[in-house]
Amino acid sequence: MKKGLLIVVSAPSGCGKGTILKQILKDQKYYYSVSVTTRQPRHGEIDGVHYHFMQEAKFEELISQNAFLEYAKYCDHYYGSLLAPIETNLAAGKHVILEIEVKGAMQIRKLRPEAKFIFIAPPSIDILRKRLEGRGTEDAETIEKRVRQAEEELAYQNQYDYCIINDILEHAISDFQMIVRAEELRTQSENL
Amino acid sequence: MKKGLLIVVSAPSGCGKGTILKQILKDQKYYYSVSVTTRQPRHGEIDGVHYHFMQEAKFEELISQNAFLEYAKYCDHYYGSLLAPIETNLAAGKHVILEIEVKGAMQIRKLRPEAKFIFIAPPSIDILRKRLEGRGTEDAETIEKRVRQAEEELAYQNQYDYCIINDILEHAISDFQMIVRAEELRTQSENL
Numbered sequence: 001m002k003k004g005l006l007i008v009v010s011a012p013s014g015c016g017k018g019t020i021l022k023q024i025l026k027d028q029k030y031y032y033s034v035s036v037t038t039r040q041p042r043h044g045e046i047d048g049v050h051y052h053f054m055q056e057a058k059f060e061e062l063i064s065q066n067a068f069l070e071y072a073k074y075c076d077h078y079y080g081s082l083l084a085p086i087e088t089n090l091a092a093g094k095h096v097i098l099e100i101e102v103k104g105a106m107q108i109r110k111l112r113p114e115a116k117f118i119f120i121a122p123p124s125i126d127i128l129r130k131r132l133e134g135r136g137t138e139d140a141e142t143i144e145k146r147v148r149q150a151e152e153e154l155a156y157q158n159q160y161d162y163c164i165i166n167d168i169l170e171h172a173i174s175d176f177q178m179i180v181r182a183e184e185l186r187t188q189s190e191n192l
Numbered sequence: 193m194k195k196g197l198l199i200v201v202s203a204p205s206g207c208g209k210g211t212i213l214k215q216i217l218k219d220q221k222y223y224y225s226v227s228v229t230t231r232q233p234r235h236g237e238i239d240g241v242h243y244h245f246m247q248e249a250k251f252e253e254l255i256s257q258n259a260f261l262e263y264a265k266y267c268d269h270y271y272g273s274l275l276a277p278i279e280t281n282l283a284a285g286k287h288v289i290l291e292i293e294v295k296g297a298m299q300i301r302k303l304r305p306e307a308k309f310i311f312i313a314p315p316s317i318d319i320l321r322k323r324l325e326g327r328g329t330e331d332a333e334t335i336e337k338r339v340r341q342a343e344e345e346l347a348y349q350n351q352y353d354y355c356i357i358n359d360i361l362e363h364a365i366s367d368f369q370m371i372v373r374a375e376e377l378r379t380q381s382e383n384l
Binding site: 119157158159160161162163164175177178179181182183185186188 | 311354367379
């Protein structure tokens with residue numbers, strides 16, 4: 001059995017990453033790595049689907065056991081990706097998708113140089129701002145904060161192997177699929 | 193204008209490379225680099241389409257002017273790829289396809305590490321032999337010679353970036369297109 005690909009996906013908030021991945025994950029050849037967090041579930045979040053919610057003591061015990069591929073602490077809460085389900089699914093030939101923010105992605109780049117890094121970007125910052133405004137769920141200040149954060153994250157896109165501009169959703173989905181297919185067709189040459 | 197990709201394609205005889213490329217080249221985003229040779233045209237070969245046919249003295253003059261990206265001598269005849277049309281088309285944003293045998297490809301790999309190398313392989317040597325027999329144009333001895341040569345060439349496939357198994361033609365064509373699309377989406381990260 002050929003090992004699956006470890007695929008790391010990052011995107012600023014509002015780039016449509018969730019919509020793209022939902023479509024991609026309909027294909028059984030993928031396994032979505034659900035992150036573990038010690039923060040409280042938000043409204044509508046389901047344990048085991050959006051996150052695995054966990055007590056801090058348990059999380060720290062897993063850290064001491066080297067159970068995480070990567071983890072980080074943001075705003076006093078831990079977030080991490082457990083190694084065991086990732087390895088099991090890769091060994092079973094599944095492509096494991098790790099949806100993660102840029103700094104976690106850069107950690108994995110060092111640890112797992114064979115992983116494939118895909119960045120999803122908006123066509124422009126202006127379009128991103130309009131999309132966030134169009135949602136109508138956030139106030140002006142929150143939107144500005146997200147836009148500024150997006151600009152910071154966009155600075156990392158050249159650290160990724162691929163960048164998909166999510167202009168037309170169907171194209172972005174097919175671009176994602178084409179990247180994965182191309183990677184399936186790769187030989188071992190890059191490691192020579 | 194973003195530069196086009198330099199795409200080097202090799203395949204043993206009988207792998208359907210010609211049929212795949214014919215389909216690929218219908219897309220105007222590609223430019224096919226026609227090789228120059230000093231051998232005589234064979235029946236049905238058109239100057240400027242299959243090869244640029246050239247006198248040996250002229251070919252050697254071009255060698256002395258460093259006009260070739262690569263060239264080689266086989267069975268007393270020169271074969272080469274002229275640099276100027278390749279550079280012009282790359283600069284114009286076209287993807288330049290260089291159809292070349294494995295040793296020429298390995299030369300280009302050293303000279304142009306940014307080029308993308310695609311190998312087209314048969315599903316198996318047995319299937320390749322059956323395809324060559326099915327053509328009905330070659331005698332048993334020629335077929336055996338081609339099969340042995342194919343085996344030698346297949347040994348190089350891991351020196352290429354990608355390997356497409358031409359089992360079902362439509363899949364092979366779409367695999368080729370997906371590789372090129374994925375490469376279009378690449379960032380500069382690999383050069384970091």
